Amino acid sequence: MGYYASWVLARSPGRLLVDLPEVRTLFGSRWSRLDDRGDGWHLAVVAPNPHEWSKVGGGIERLVAATGAPVLAAWVSESSCARLVGATPSGLSWSRHLLAYQGMKRGKCGYDHSRFATLRLPEGERPDAADTRTLVKDLLAWSAEAGFTTSRDAIAHVLRSTELDGHDRIDKLVDALGVPYAAEVPMLFEHQELDWWTPWEQGHRAAYRACGRWTTGDDDADPERPWDADHLAFVDLVAASVFGTGASRTELVEHAKRLEEQWAADIAASRPRV
Numbered sequence: 124m125g126y127y128a129s130w131v132l133a134r135s136p137g138r139l140l141v142d143l144p145e146v147r148t149l150f151g152s153r154w155s156r157l158d159d160r161g162d163g164w165h166l167a168v169v170a171p172n173p174h175e176w177s178k179v180g181g182g183i184e185r186l187v188a189a190t191g192a193p194v195l196a197a198w199v200s201e202s203s204c205a206r207l208v209g210a211t212p213s214g215l216s217w218s219r220h221l222l223a224y225q226g227m228k229r230g231k232c233g234y235d236h237s238r239f240a241t242l243r244l245p246e247g248e249r250p251d252a253a254d255t256r257t258l259v260k261d262l263l264a265w266s267a268e269a270g271f272t273t274s275r276d277a278i279a280h281v282l283r284s285t286e287l288d289g290h291d292r293i294d295k296l297v298d299a300l301g302v303p304y305a306a307e308v309p310m311l312f313e314h315q316e317l318d319w320w321t322p323w324e325q326g327h328r329a330a331y332r333a334c335g336r337w338t339t340g341d342d343d344a345d346p347e348r349p350w351d352a353d354h355l356a357f358v359d360l361v362a363a364s365v366f367g368t369g370a371s372r373t374e375l376v377e378h379a380k381r382l383e384e385q386w387a388a389d390i391a392a393s394r395p396r397v
């Protein structure tokens with residue numbers, strides 16, 4: 124199935140899109156890419172950290188309201204499909220399920236869009252049940268309201284392609300909508316780095332425990348450990364800092380050291396003796 128992520132195109136002048144709380148709430152904060160597309164527009168590629176799954180998936184209308192501009196987003200499975208949604212301040216709103224490598228052909232994908240997806244569907248709803256039948260027209264209207272210049276042919280060319288996986292198709296579609304490219308915003312470091320390996324790893328384990336409790340609905344299945352909240356906060360802090368607007372590398376290293384000093388003995392004592 125390849126890798127999964129959300130693509131989010133929205134306007135956030137004077138502030139990085141990744142710093143908008145609505146983006147983190149709706150899509151998570153495991154960033155893998157951020158483009159500056161000029162005039163305040165940004166394109167982010169992001170997946171939820173495991174502990175964020177219970178909170179993401181609220182739709183894009185809140186982001187339209189927060190930014191006062193059109194928003195385009197897609198939940199993408201690399202080799203399976205993309206669920207593309209658009210909304211604008213004037214009230215335009217639509218969605219379309221696109222199969223990878225299939226052009227405009229419609230059909231089932233086998234992916235569960237009601238659970239591990241950020242553009243989440245109600246349980247039992249098929250991903251194509253509420254699809255727009257006029258995708259090219261809707262994308263043209265979306266682009267016009269956003270102030271971009273494109274053409275029916277440019278959009279149709281990408282949508283008809285049978286050469287593109289789920290991610291590449293959304294990437295090319297953003298270009299086809301007439302969204303200019305300004306620069307990639309560099310990530311100053313990876314989420315998981317050797318400099319803070321152990322505390323981040325503990326945070327990731329805590330995140331999987333939280334995800335397991337959400338998945339099973341059973342808080343006793345893998346209960347929260349006393350150190351989980353501190354380590355989850357560290358994972359969140361790293362995520363809020365990779366594009367340079369949160370803590371510095373030095374501050375993260377110091378924070379990681381403090382966490383190790385505070386919790387290493389408790390974590391070691393909790394391990395079963397062999």
Ligand SMILES: [Zn+2]
Binds near residue numbers: 203204220232234236
């Ligand atoms: Zn699908």
